[in-house]
Amino acid sequence: MRASRVASRSHAERGAAVVEFALVVMLFLMLLVAVLEGGRLFIMQASLGSAARDAARVMAINADDAATQAAARADAAFAFGTPVWDSANSVACPSTPDPDASAVVSLTYPTGMMTGFWPVTFTLRGTGAMRCNG
Secondary structure: OOOHHHHHHHHHHHHHHHHHHHHHHHHHHHHHHHHHHHHHHHHHHHHEEEEHHHHHHHHHHHHOOHHHHHOOOHHHHOOOOEEEEEEHHEEEEOOOOOOOOEEEEEEEEEOOOOOOOOOOOEEEEEEEEEEEEO
């Protein structure tokens, strides 16, 4: 009679352990996905900022929108798709020399979550500024 009580206790404890494991694994996986998604967005944001700085340098030297857009696309292409040129927030160098003028390039990139675990979309923005004429 005692042996059956011991056997039933260990069976119940195993069932509780399985339930606890399932809960902990779900929390751990959610945390892991959040860290991976956050890291991916951080890398994309850094890459977009770098592309905007390089494009601002090209704009400050060449004052050519087509070359500036090509530089932004080339710099950002290795990390993600083509960024969107934000012409409303971009400023070219003036035609007359001005020592205080700066070329400003603003890029945006709409993105979502990689895993689709959370159905959220973000618009990443990168801005770069460079003094005109080097």
